[in-house]
Amino acid sequence: MLTCTTKVVVLSKYKEELSKLKKFITKLQIYISHNNDSFETENKKVLFTISYLEDKAFEFIKTYLENYNLYIANSKEMRRDTVRMFNNINKFIKIIKKVYRELYKEEKAV
Numbered sequence: 001m002l003t004c005t006t007k008v009v010v011l012s013k014y015k016e017e018l019s020k021l022k023k024f025i026t027k028l029q030i031y032i033s034h035n036n037d038s039f040e041t042e043n044k045k046v047l048f049t050i051s052y053l054e055d056k057a058f059e060f061i062k063t064y065l066e067n068y069n070l071y072i073a074n075s076k077e078m079r080r081d082t083v084r085m086f087n088n089i090n091k092f093i094k095i096i097k098k099v100y101r102e103l104y105k106e107e108k109a110v
Contacts, residue, residue: 016056018100025093028052032089045067045089060099
């Protein structure tokens with residue numbers, strides 16, 4: 001039996017450009033989909049995604065990440081918004097999209 005392995009290119013880091021967000025998320029979803037066996041839980045998908053955020057993109061998520069790391073052993077103490085964000089990659093992506101749309105609108109208004 002011949003087995004074919006699909007290789008997916010490693011993602012580029014995402015900084016803050018709203019115009020590149022859709023492309024980053026699409027590539028991220030493809031990567032996770034093709035490497036799904038590498039992620040035992042949803043929070044590992046989220047942590048993987050966070051590892052590709054830089055500059056303002058990382059600064060936004062840093063507070064949630066600190067809360068997550070602080071209470072990972074006891075999720076009952078974790079903030080609800082952190083739990084929601086780390087328990088589902090699709091919710092995490094939805095939050096990122098919303099935050100960046102709002103930030104982009106604020107920057108254009110200034």
